Amino acid sequence: MKKILCGASALTLIMIAAIPASAQDNSSDSQLNQQLLQRIEKLENELNALRQAVRQSAQTANAAQKTAQGAVKTVAAVKKQTAKLETGSYAGAPSDAKWHLAGYADAGFTINDKASSNSFGGGQVNPILHFQYKDLLMFESELEFTTSGDGETNTELEYAQFDIFLNDYATLVAGKYISPIGQFKERLHPSWINKIANAPAGFGHDGVQPGSDTGLQLRGALPVGNTRFTYSLAVGNGPQTTFEGGVKLEGSGKDDNKNKSVGGRLGFFALPYLEFGGSFLTARVSGYEEPAGHGDAPIFISADRPALAVGAGASNARFTLWGADAAYTKGALNARFEYLNAHRAAFFSPTAEEPTGTFLPRLGMKAWYGQVSYRLSGIGDSDFIHKLEPVVRYGEFRISGHDELEEENAQDRFNIGLNYWLAPTVVTKAGIEWRDFKVPGVDSETLYQFQIAYGF
């Protein structure tokens, strides 16, 4: 095709060049000129027709190429889906909305040398629902179903939060979320992850570790060379005063005053397997305006109102917490340390014992633990040995300013245990826990704990 075009173009040029010469040599031969002009016009028409044909051919070739590419993609997609159908892992056509049911469950048996009975425990299940819309957001929620000592089924909403993915470095969280303070509650408390059957002293219920909060959280990470900084900054309703005069560190659906809690955690990976973190939380807690019965919604003193009938004094108080943590997680070795220190200032509030109002002294709480576990995966040739994981943990919990809380909870706690991993997400635990209570007159306890836990 190109040869034809080139030939036609050359002939045209020759003829154009020849026209003036012919005119000069034989100006009277106008007829010949006329014929030449007609031939030129004819050749130009043929040239245009050829150009049009070339353009059409190119368009046809492009269309054919696109069709072929589409066919190749279709064949690849069909092959992939066929392979998944054959392996039984097909979950339907890709869609904008995806979901996943996860969670964990456990059951166990505990022998307490000071208790009047030994009990099967657990019967606990925590289903976690994840719903994702494209790469824009996720809604996730965890429910906790437990069986109480008298056979009742307790239900709690552990968290229900929206995760809005802003960019590679930030996610906005809204709703009720697990507290980002420290490491244990947010990352380690699920029974299939926790190396020991229960939480360290002070890091469970009635402890210094906040469990959850309701509000907004901005969290993410910033890369620094081969490692990164992490951040989780939160604004929430914050803690509240309990009926007994303690501090409830769980997320509430309604704030007790206009002051919002501000807290979070900053982390840094010095090495990919060595993490350091620091946490903080500051908030104000209010007293009750009217004593409410258990199950009733409490009515709180407004933030700027004077105290109750007991006289002048603050009707709300500042709660402050700070903490530090570290984790070394390389290979089979897993070592952790956490420390939390909190206090609530003195103020007036009614309690269950003093419904007309009473003075609550400064409440102080601090707890720490260190834990080391080692998976025997590299020792010997026995599969049984490879699945064993010894663990040891020691921790302390101290309380001041609240006699009842101190009597029930202040203690040194020492644990040893041996875990056997049936699968990467299924573990059986056997351990001994020594509790040395710090209030004189409260007997120490020894617990023998057995548990099976499954993360799914």
Added chain:
Amino acid sequence: MNNLSKITTGIAQALAVSLLLLGTQAMAAGDGKGKKADKPDPMQVVRGAKAWKNNCGRCHNLRSPKELNDEEWDVSVAHMRVRANLLGFEAEDIKAFLKASN
């Protein structure tokens, strides 16, 4: 209300407004897709394997890639991106590795 309380309340309110604005901007920006070129990256699976080993094993045992299918890994990794403070592109690498290995 003392000065510290007012300052704290102010910081909390400013942070809350900032968070809301950030979220609103992200919502207005679109569906969050298409930020990156859609070209296949042959090293993504390699990076994903390394990130999977370094991050997922930090708190719990490594789960087998065969435990979940592609869509379930999409959702599960998105959840862990938030919980473990993973970088967005790091989470994408991990997903690529898990999907290539299940």
